[in-house]
Amino acid sequence: MNGEKEVLFQVKNLKTYFPVKEGLLKKVTGNVKAVDGVSFEVYRGETLGVVGESGCGKSTMGKTVMRLLNPTDGEILYRMGGEMKDVAKFNKKELFDFRKEVQMVFQDPYSALNPSKKIGEAFEEPLKIHGIKDQKKRQEIMDRVIQMVNLRKEYLLRYPHEFSGGQRQRLCIARALEVNPSVLICDEPVSALDVSIQAQVLNLMKKIQHELKLTYIFIAHDLSVVQYMSDRIAVMYLGEIVELADSKSLYREPLHPYTKALLSAIPVPVINSGKKRIVIEGDVPSPINKPQGCPFHTRCPQCMQQCKTEKPVLLDRKGEGHFAACHLYSREEIL
Ligand code: SF4
Numbered sequence: 001m002n003g004e005k006e007v008l009f010q011v012k013n014l015k016t017y018f019p020v021k022e023g024l025l026k027k028v029t030g031n032v033k034a035v036d037g038v039s040f041e042v043y044r045g046e047t048l049g050v051v052g053e054s055g056c057g058k059s060t061m062g063k064t065v066m067r068l069l070n071p072t073d074g075e076i077l078y079r080m081g082g083e084m085k086d087v088a089k090f091n092k093k094e095l096f097d098f099r100k101e102v103q104m105v106f107q108d109p110y111s112a113l114n115p116s117k118k119i120g121e122a123f124e125e126p127l128k129i130h131g132i133k134d135q136k137k138r139q140e141i142m143d144r145v146i147q148m149v150n151l152r153k154e155y156l157l158r159y160p161h162e163f164s165g166g167q168r169q170r171l172c173i174a175r176a177l178e179v180n181p182s183v184l185i186c187d188e189p190v191s192a193l194d195v196s197i198q199a200q201v202l203n204l205m206k207k208i209q210h211e212l213k214l215t216y217i218f219i220a221h222d223l224s225v226v227q228y229m230s231d232r233i234a235v236m237y238l239g240e241i242v243e244l245a246d247s248k249s250l251y252r253e254p255l256h257p258y259t260k261a262l263l264s265a266i267p268v269p270v271i272n273s274g275k276k277r278i279v280i281e282g283d284v285p286s287p288i289n290k291p292q293g294c295p296f297h298t299r300c301p302q303c304m305q306q307c308k309t310e311k312p313v314l315l316d317r318k319g320e321g322h323f324a325a326c327h328l329y330s331r332e333e334i335l
Pocket residue numbers: 256257258294295296297298300301302303304307312325326327328
C-alpha cells in the first residue's frame with residue numbers, strides 16, 4: 001500500500017528485446033531494444049496513461065505486461081490473491097487466472113472480431129473457455145455486457161460487418177468485460193476511430209471504469225486523449241520512461257525537454273494563443289543502436305556535455321511523485 005493507494009502492478013526494470021538475425025545461419029547480430037529498463041507502479045482504480053511517438057515501445061510494453069510477449073529481463077509483479085506475484089514466472093494455470101483478471105482492448109476493432117462469426121459466438125467463446133458451462137448463465141452475461149456498452153442485446157445475432165468502427169470497439173470492450181476483469185490494458189483504443197466517435201467511446205470507458213471500479217493502463221500517442229483519461233502519465237522515448245507524473249502536474253509543469261516538445265505540439269482552439277511550438281530536430285535513433293548517455297541527447301535542444309556520456313536516472317524531482325530522467329534537474333534540487 002502507498003498511503004491510501006493499493007499497488008496492483010509493480011514493474012521493475014522491464015526489458016523486451018527482439019533479436020536481429022542476419023546471414024544464412026541467422027546469426028544474432030544485435031537486439032531491437034523495444035522496451036529497455038522500464039519501472040513503474042499501477043494503483044488499484046487509477047488510469048495510468050502511457051504516451052509517446054509511434055515506435056517508442058509503449059505497445060510492446062503493454063503486451064509484455066499482459067504476457068502476450070515474454071520479457072527479456074525484469075519483473076512484472078501483480079497482486080493476485082492478496083500477494084504480489086511475478087507474471088513473468090507464471091505457469092500455465094496462473095497465466096490463465098491472470099488473463100481472466102487482466103484483459104486487453106486492441107487498437108483495431110476491425111481485426112479483433114472474426115468476420116465469419118456472429119457477435120454472440122465471439123462473445124460465448126471466452127465464457128466457455130473460462131468454464132461457464134450453463135448456456136443460460138452465458139446468455140445473461142452476454143446480454144449484460146452488451147447493454148453496458150449501450151448496444152442492444154439483439155446485436156449478438158449480427159455479424160461484425162454490420163457495425164460501424166465505434167460500435168465494433170464498444171463490442172470489443174464488452175467482450176473484455178465478460179470475465180469480470182480488474183484491469184483493462186487499452187492499446188490505442190480510439191485511434192482507429194473518427195474524432196467525432198472518439199469522445200463517445202472515451203466517455204463510455206470512463207463510465208464503465210467508475211461503475212466496475214476498474215484499473216486502466218491506457219496507451220496512446222494522442223496527448224489530449226491521454227490527458228482526458230489518465231490520473232497519472234508515463235512519457236516514453238526509445239523504450240524508456242523519461243517522465244512520470246500525475247496528469248495535472250505533467251501538463252501544467254512538464255520537466256523533461258521531450259515532454260515539453262510533445263505538449264507544445266497540442267493544438268489550442270484559440271487564435272493567437274501565444275503558444276510556441278518546440279520543434280525537435282532530427283529522427284528518433286534506431287532502437288538497435290541506441291545513443292550512449294541520455295537516449296534523447298541527439299535531439300534535445302538543451303543537451304549538455306554530460307548528457308552524451310552519462311545516463312540520467314528517473315528520479316522524483318520534486319518529492320511529490322513527479323519523476324523525470326534528465327540532468328537538468330540535479331539531485332540537490334530535489335532535496
Ligand atoms: Fe536533454 Fe540532457 Fe535532459 Fe537528456 S539529460 S533530456 S539531453 S538536458
